[in-house]
Amino acid sequence: MKNLEEKIANADSLESLEKVRVELFGKKGLLAAEFAKLKDIPGPEKKAFAEGLNKRKAALQVHFDERYEHLKAEEIERVLREEAVDVSLYSTLAQKGSLHPVMETMDRIIDYFVALNFSVETGPMVEDDFHNFEALNLPKYHPARDMQDTFYFNDGSLLRTHTSPVQVRTMLETKPPIRMIAPGSVFRRDYDLTHTPMFHQVEGLVVDERGKVSFANLKSILTDFLHTMFGEVDVRFRPSFFPFTEPSAEVDISCIFCEGKGCRVCSHTGWLEVLGCGIVDPNVFKAVGYEDVSGYAFGLGVERFAMLIHQIPDLRSLFEGDIRLLEQFR
Numbered sequence: 001m002k003n004l005e006e007k008i009a010n011a012d013s014l015e016s017l018e019k020v021r022v023e024l025f026g027k028k029g030l031l032a033a034e035f036a037k038l039k040d041i042p043g044p045e046k047k048a049f050a051e052g053l054n055k056r057k058a059a060l061q062v063h064f065d066e067r068y069e070h071l072k073a074e075e076i077e078r079v080l081r082e083e084a085v086d087v088s089l090y091s092t093l094a095q096k097g098s099l100h101p102v103m104e105t106m107d108r109i110i111d112y113f114v115a116l117n118f119s120v121e122t123g124p125m126v127e128d129d130f131h132n133f134e135a136l137n138l139p140k141y142h143p144a145r146d147m148q149d150t151f152y153f154n155d156g157s158l159l160r161t162h163t164s165p166v167q168v169r170t171m172l173e174t175k176p177p178i179r180m181i182a183p184g185s186v187f188r189r190d191y192d193l194t195h196t197p198m199f200h201q202v203e204g205l206v207v208d209e210r211g212k213v214s215f216a217n218l219k220s221i222l223t224d225f226l227h228t229m230f231g232e233v234d235v236r237f238r239p240s241f242f243p244f245t246e247p248s249a250e251v252d253i254s255c256i257f258c259e260g261k262g263c264r265v266c267s268h269t270g271w272l273e274v275l276g277c278g279i280v281d282p283n284v285f286k287a288v289g290y291e292d293v294s295g296y297a298f299g300l301g302v303e304r305f306a307m308l309i310h311q312i313p314d315l316r317s318l319f320e321g322d323i324r325l326l327e328q329f330r
């Protein structure tokens, strides 16, 4: 029972101190062994022996507790020191992404029309013949279907070739007046400098009582829209044909690259085509059961707008996911 204080003092870690604790205070420890001797000690001496032993035990306990606190404090210090995080350490910064130029352009277009109280409608990309063609005055075997070659599924459904079917769906679901745009992806069998098999359109449709919607309304809103998107350009409406509008027009802006003088981008015409539009054909209203209404519609390609705004020469590069292109739009 000698040198026990020294044993405690020599423990240099919580682990070795734990071993000492078992050795001294454990069930089979040194103190337990001393207490076991009590039963063999004759009556008169028993009390003094027991008192002495208890005092010894209490004193050892004090030593032990002090050592424990000391080692514990050291341990905490060590953990704080070794596991500290150096917040001043350099790390690679998180990469900040950005909107894809097509989406950013789409947002700008949507914002313009939402500010004029147009609702934003959507429809399925896998369409049926009725919504994509038939209801838009494009009967089966009509040669105008050649303008929009598409991808068909075996059951006769198809990938929509334009956002115009959303016009049809909205008119079938709601009553006039209508003031809507329909942004979304569309699909065609096309692939060259200015065409990809998937691209985006924004469709517009305004319908009200007969006589309330005119070509003049269409012309003024689109002219203001194009000035908002492209700045001070000349805008020209050129007669054209769409099966679902009559009369129809294609809309050109003066070339923003050569300011109308003529260059490669505008094929030396001085003009860039940016929109299709027209007065809704009566056959379309017939297909959706609308009577005594008039309306105008327009459709535009978002990639074409993005290309012109950002002067991107090859439309296909918008879909290659090359980070070097995308980084320029942060």
Ligand code: PHE
Pocket (backbone or CB within 6 Å): 161, 162, 163, 164, 203, 204, 242, 245, 276, 277, 278, 297, 298, 299, 300
């Ligand atoms: N849907 C036509 C197209 O994709 C665009 C358009 C929409 C034209 C509405 C006129 C009216 O080519």
